[in-house]
Amino acid sequence: MANMVTITVDGATIQAPEGAIVLEVALEAGICIPNLCHMPGITPIGACRVCIVEVVDGERRTMTASCTLEAKDGMVVEAHSGPVLRARRNIVELLLAEAPNSRAIQDLAARVGVTASRYPMRNGNCVMCGRCVRICDEVWQSKSLGFVGRGGERHVALPFNTRPDLCKRCNSCIEVCPMTITPCPGPMTEPGICSLCESQVTMVENIGDTCVLCELGRGFQCAQWQLRGLLAPT
């Protein structure tokens, strides 16, 4: 039995096993921290940075991703402070401009209140969250997908661009991909930015930080849905 520790997230005191992932602890307690690359049970990599929070240690405040943060006794975390919201919005805006046609990214944008992008839109798809790469490696022990290249050239590819024999054609990579969710049929206000979910945004804003298992979360494959086993594979 792991040592139980007490942490504070947005003022709520939560008991958690020592070393538990702060993002999961918060989601379990009903505090909604938007996230994208995280999958419960899979090694976190802290790539999308959407789940950033502030760790408060007296005067010192450090911003870090909550999916790679391990719970320690007495830890104070702020997931919705002014700077966190601002940074999170800007990060989602970057994602939105990169892959505007993805339902997951649109939902995420609606969730954090991004309705426009200041950058020219690119018609990309992959945002390099690494979900497919990690599920292939860690769940299926197949390593049929990997990251290739550095910086702007980074992309997901098969080894030497051919499907290896180790690939079991399980389709997990497609199921966990935030780009493969069927987009809703609603109208687009601006190229690529969905406007249907405004009611959802209002709800999230009104209810504050309480997770209501909103449809948005199902859309962007929020770890909360996966934690509860509610995200049925399509």
Next chain:
Amino acid sequence: MPRLQGPAALESYREKLKDQLASYELTVTMCAGTACRACSCLPVVEAMSAEIESQGLRDKVHLRLTGCHGFCEQGPLAIIDPAGILYCHVREEDVPGIVARTIRHGEVIDELLYVDPVSGNAVMQESEIPFYKAQDRRLLSNNRRLSPTSITDYIAAGGYSALVKALTELSPEQVIGEIKASGLRGRGGGGYLTARKWEQCRRAPGKQHFVICNADEGDPGAYMDRSLLEGNPHSVLEGMLIGAYAIGADAGYVYVRNEYPLAVSHIREAIEQARELGLLGGEILGTEFCFDVKVARGGGAFVCGESTALMASLEGGVGEPRAKDVHTVARGYLDQPTNLNNVETWANIPQIISNGAAWFAAQGTEQSKGTKIFALTGHVKNTGLVEVAMGTSLQQIIFDIGGGPQDGKKIKAVQTGGPSGGCLPAAEFGLPVDYEALSAAGSMMGSGGMVVMDDSACMVDVARYFLNFLHDESCGKCVPCRLGVDRMLEILTDFTEGRGTMEQLDTLKDLAWTVSVGSLCALGKTSCNPVLSTLRYFEDEYIAHIQERRCPAGVCKALTRYVIDADLCVQCGACYEACPQVAIIDDSHYWIDVELCKGCGLCVEICPSDAISRV
């Protein structure tokens, strides 16, 4: 040579080596660092060796090849001791003269002496040269005295005595106490207290402790670590040995870039030699202390200088950083406690142990102690490696040591700390170099790159250049760094190509902040510095680019327009002939078609009557 069985054996070996060296009447020291090798110093060395041999001076004259002295501008360099005569730009044909006149008769050859560009006087001795005079060369001066490929030189000069002192007189805690009292801070850029890091690593529980030397220096224009590793590899090894003893580590790595072939071969040779003498391996100098070092070569990724990426690369994985909420001192290489220090930090350790913490702490400022090596490059008269006490002002480094601007131009800014550092304007040159002062001014110490720029540099273009470097070197793992730097670069490119808007300037500031707080590792977190520091001190240049579509320094080609002054034009037609774009039109008088002009500036250079100007 058999293994040294104890401190006494090392001492008697040292005495023997000293006697051997004392038997020579003269020593000719030739710099064979990378910069001097690029200036073809090796044929000169061969000629010198052959000439000494043929003149029958082999027993009297000791020819020593050393690592970089730092005065790369003047290479190849040769110094004749004990007189200390320094010859610059030595060529093969100068060698017979040097042997016949200077070595045989002690005569000085005036033509080969260094001429001070400020006063115009020839200077005979190294110590009198202003470039060296204003420095405090505690680490670099050893490069000139030792052959990096011979452990005997290092031992004769008192090497490995600090190790003996640590092993025989001090407990590991006392070693850490000594380093703590010296106030040494990490020279790789972060400036974390070395002793605190060691202490944390020593206390961290683990099956095995490791120490690593970070020689993955990748900043454009910086080569401090390279010179130390090439010129004095044993000092780094000795530092690592002392560190390993203090931390309780029994294995170490030197992670060095593969692009530094000389450094790789010198450190490998040094490790072999130390192993042969029993200074590495099991039961070092007859004590219970065991430690061995391996060399790991980096594949050329800038991000692998970051501690977690370096360790991932060392483990054989992809060189990508991980979250550092748990530090590498607790969970590093192979998930064991690992202490990573920069080359320069390790090289400082033996000196601190030998001379005492007080000696080290006597130099420097309240919070930054000792000396620091900088790679001074750019638009100054003397470029090279500069070692100064912490707290020396930028003014002193750039003007007293660097000799000030070239060709009567005016120095505008200095970029410190490599691509992640910032640009400081001439008005801030009174700043002392110290970790806190530089950070407060919006730049950073970094590993010690210092690029001086005169008024021919466009600060928007400079920011774009450094950002472009970071864009190429970002690993691409996290969103703020991969996409954020990409978008910042996009905006800056818009500025330099005349498409910028004031709204973009606000976006840029907002984005720079996001990247700095949101990124995963230090590469991303500091990638906003080139942008933020230039915005802080040179915002007028940005505004000129955006509102007036004008580049004040005339660097950004898309914003540069050329005009021909009809009154000054002598109708020679030289520009008409020279223009590769056929943008100069010849009808009654010459004029430039701005649509066709690509802004190369050839016409300006060729015009005999200075009739063409840049607006």
